[in-house]
Amino acid sequence: MLAGDLEMRARRYWSAIQCFEQAHDAHPSEIAPLRSRCIALYESGQFEDAIASARKVYDESQDDCQAHALYSGMCEFTGNLDELIRVLKAAGARWPDDPSVIGALLLPLARVEGFDPLELFRYHQKMGALLIESLGIWHNRILLKGETREKSDHLAMYSEVDIALDTWPYNGTTTTVEAMYMGVPVVTIAGNSHVSRVGTSVLSNIGLPDLIASDSADYVGICATLASDQARRTELRASLRAMVRNSPLLDHAGFTRRLDAHFRRAWRDWSKVRA
Secondary structure, three states: OOHHHHHHHHHHHHHHHHHHHHHHOOOHHHHHHHHHHHHHHHHOOHHHHHHHHHHHHHHHOOOOOOOOHHHHOOOEEEEOHHHHHHHHHHHHHHOOOOOOOOOEEEEOOOOOOOOOHHHHHHHHHHHHHHHHHHHOOOHHHEEEOOOOOOHHHHHHHHHHOOEEEOOOOOOOOHHHHHHHHOOOOEEEEOOOOOOOOHHHHHHHHHOOHHHEEOOHHHHHHHHHHHHHOHHHHHHHHHHHHHHHHOOHHHOHHHHHHHHHHHHHHHHHHHHHHHO
């Protein structure tokens, strides 16, 4: 479990406290159990145990510091089909005579029920038909992966990916962080709501604001430029894991201090209003 997951859980508890207070004009004694539950989650060690267990899986995953494109001669994308089509259309217009710029599509996060090879094949054909219709790209350039049984196998698939495309308007969270932890840069669009700004928050905290697009045109431009910049992708492959580790996303002590400060400020504000 990463710090982002912990923060989300803590925010949910704090939101519950605020909603309960607003809905019921609650007395402090009624809010205290909720607040105590939130604090108890930290003091019980559950968070640290979860962090240690999850980090062990991530840290034992292959830390491949060479961009995949160095071996394949191609840049491979992973992401939502709509996002892939949008980027591929732009890339095809920009480099019509250079097929190596966008060599293949990889959808390792596709949710295919079970592990039935026939179902995976049918899904593959369906995806291929959509891409042929939209872009004239044949299905032999698409690689679909079913669900994996082990987290380590899931993480290993990132060694086959060069660029991950964040979904919009509902951004990824865990998938965004783990992609970058595995050395894969993520490109996102900054929206106007929480669900469409998660990618912006993650990339800002890691120190990659240049991968945050302001609109659709900017989004495909960033993707196309990154796809053609093998040196940049190689650099990111080698440095992203350390960038994530050293970012505020994994600063658990700092997050706890900030959360504590918010609790104290909320209590002072409540006390002033009720005085």
